[in-house]
Amino acid sequence: MVSAAIIPIQNLLVWGPDYLYWFYISPDITAEKISIGVIILGLAFVTLGYKKADSLYSAR
Numbered sequence: 001m002v003s004a005a006i007i008p009i010q011n012l013l014v015w016g017p018d019y020l021y022w023f024y025i026s027p028d029i030t031a032e033k034i035s036i037g038v039i040i041l042g043l044a045f046v047t048l049g050y051k052k053a054d055s056l057y058s059a060r
Contacts, residue, residue, distance in 0.1 A: 001042035004035040 011032065012020050023032040 001039050004038035004042070007031050007035040 008020065011023065015023075020032065023030045024036075
């Protein structure tokens, strides 16, 4: 998730907010859209991991 967050931050510093916004709304598949997907997937895995850990500890 950290490496996925680097891409939008880097492009924000290099290109500015106007271009970064265009990268998100353009019809093309861009690295920014993929990085948002990776962040969402990572958060889902972390959430599922915590739920799994809670269910394992509550069963004892």
